[in-house]
Amino acid sequence: MQRQVALVKQSLFDQGYLDEQFMELEDLQDDANPNFVEEVATLYFKDSARLINNIDQALERGSFDFNRLDSYMHQFKGSSTSIGASKVKTECTMFREYCRAGNAEGCLRTFQQLKKEHATLRKKLEHYFQMARQAGPKETARRPK
Amino acid sequence: MTRDIAEDVPNLAESKLTALVVDDNFVNQSIHHKLLDRLGIQNDVVCNGKEAVDVHCSGRNYDFILMDMDMPVMNGIQATKTLREMGIECKIAGVTTRADEGEKKEFMEAGLNDFQEKPLTISKLLSILHKLNFYVQT
Numbered sequence: 001m002q003r004q005v006a007l008v009k010q011s012l013f014d015q016g017y018l019d020e021q022f023m024e025l026e027d028l029q030d031d032a033n034p035n036f037v038e039e040v041a042t043l044y045f046k047d048s049a050r051l052i053n054n055i056d057q058a059l060e061r062g063s064f065d066f067n068r069l070d071s072y073m074h075q076f077k078g079s080s081t082s083i084g085a086s087k088v089k090t091e092c093t094m095f096r097e098y099c100r101a102g103n104a105e106g107c108l109r110t111f112q113q114l115k116k117e118h119a120t121l122r123k124k125l126e127h128y129f130q131m132a133r134q135a136g137p138k139e140t141a142r143r144p145k
Numbered sequence: 146m147t148r149d150i151a152e153d154v155p156n157l158a159e160s161k162l163t164a165l166v167v168d169d170n171f172v173n174q175s176i177h178h179k180l181l182d183r184l185g186i187q188n189d190v191v192c193n194g195k196e197a198v199d200v201h202c203s204g205r206n207y208d209f210i211l212m213d214m215d216m217p218v219m220n221g222i223q224a225t226k227t228l229r230e231m232g233i234e235c236k237i238a239g240v241t242t243r244a245d246e247g248e249k250k251e252f253m254e255a256g257l258n259d260f261q262e263k264p265l266t267i268s269k270l271l272s273i274l275h276k277l278n279f280y281v282q283t
Contacts, residue, residue, distance in 0.1 A: 024266045028179050036179060044172045074215065078242050079172040082264040 001135040008128050017121050022084030038129045044083045045122055051076045052115060059108060069107065070099040087117045154267055155280065158185030162279055165205075166190040167197040167224065168213040168240075173263065177211055177240075180270050193217055194224025201233055209277055211265075214241035214252055222255045229256035236277040240265055 012018045022037070029036045055072050058065065077092035079085075091114035098106030164186050166177045174190045181188040189207075191197050193216040210228075214221040225237055238259040239252045253260055259276040261269050274280035 021264050021266070024264070025176065027267070028176075028183055030183075033179070040172060040175050043175055047171055074242070075170060078170055078263065081242060082170075082172050082176055084264075 001131075005128070005131045005135045008131055012124060012128065016086055017124060019084045019086040021082065025084065035133075038132075040083060041125055041129070044079050044085070047079055048076060048088075048118060051079075052118065055111060059111065064102075064104045064107065066099040066102055066107075070096055073099065085118075085121055088114060088121060091117055154183060155271070156185045157274075157280065160185075160279065162186045162209070163207045164188040165197060165200065165207040165210045167192075167194060167210060167216070167221065169193050169216040170213070173213070173265075177265055180265055180267060181211075183267065184270065184274075194219030194221055194227070197224050198227050198231070201228060201231065206233070207235055208279065209236040209238060209258075209273075211273075212237050212239050212257070214239060214248070222252055225252070225255040225257060236279075238273045238277065 013022075025037045025040060033039070051072050055069060055076075058069055058072070073092050073095050077089055077096065080089040080092055091110055095107055095110045095114060098104075098110055162185075164181050166174060166181070166188055168174050168177060168190070169192050174192075178188055178190055189200070189205075191200055194212075195218045197210065197212070198219065212221040212225055216224075219227070221239060221241070225239070228237070236258040237256060238261060239249075239257045240261050240263050241248075241252070242263045249260060259273050261273055271280060271282060275282045
């Protein structure tokens with residue numbers, strides 16, 4: 001089971017969904033906080049859902065306040081970078097470039113892609129964490145406090 | 146994929162360092178808090194520059210502060226300036242995703258002792274502590 005968990009995780013990196021920062025977070029897990037990464041991921045998805053909602057509402061209003069949109073996306077990119085959400089981070093970067101260029105169509109298009117990547121990552125991480133919980137703690141990887 | 150778990154992460158609990166995390170982002174708050182915990186550094190967390198100023202006005206003080214730049218209510222630049230004007234001399238390390246040289250310069254000139262780009266990692270945090278003379282890197 002541990003091997004299956006490792007393979008699922010490897011695929012997330014190989015397919016570019018996650019980067020090195022995710023491993024930095026895993027290194028912080030210890031006996032006191034064995035589910036630290038899952039807790040941070042939960043925080044991330046809660047926070048990013050709020051930001052997606054804010055951006056959706058701003059775009060639906062039709063008035064493109066590029067400064068406000070860029071500000072939302074700056075926060076989104078920050079969280080995504082901190083958790084190692086590589087593909088989401090890339091879309092955030094592109095969205096911000098379109099904001100700076102005042103390109104409304106580019107913003108709309110990129111935002112749709114960003115939402116897709118975000119939803120995919122969420123699904124894949126939920127699956128990974130579920131498998132990891134079923135597999136139990138990895139004795140060799142656990143840090144003593 | 147294999148990864149060596151860094152068993153040589155130092156425990157600085159004996160030095161009884163204290164830190165204040167100033168960041169409006171809950172994900173970053175959680176990560177920075179945990180990073181400091183891992184190094185044995187007691188730490189508090191506040192959500193913006195004004196709360197950082199308020200906590201010092203209440204009489205609390207810390208060995209160092211990890212200050213985010215972009216925050217609502219009061220940003221990191223203003224908070225750093227205000228703390229220095231209040232006579233708070235503790236070390237302040239700016240942490241931000243912004244890499245623009247102009248913005249970095251403005252942040253440093255507000256009164257920082259060091260600056261690191263997010264995301265923070267154990268090695269970046271150790272680099273900060275080394276720069277602030279709290280830790281000798283070998």
